[in-house]
Amino acid sequence: MDFPGREVLCPFEIAKRLGCCTRHVQDLIQEGQLRAVDISRRNTNTDRKTIRVPIESWRQFLRERTI
Secondary structure (H helix, E strand, O other), X not given: OOOOOOOEEOHHHHHHHHOOOHHHHHXXXXXXXXXXXXXXXXXXXXXXXXXXEEHHHHHHHHHHHOO
């Protein structure tokens, strides 16, 4: 479930690894269950966000849910 050599992940990569849709990963981020960083520029005329999940946030997410 890990991504060797990576520092940040895109939501679609996490969704693919979990076998779910990107929307579900975005919901996890919005609910605060998965920490992420918005790297988009706020001084543009768009509401578009560019979200990245630090690899340590991903690993913590997995540790907290491993049974």
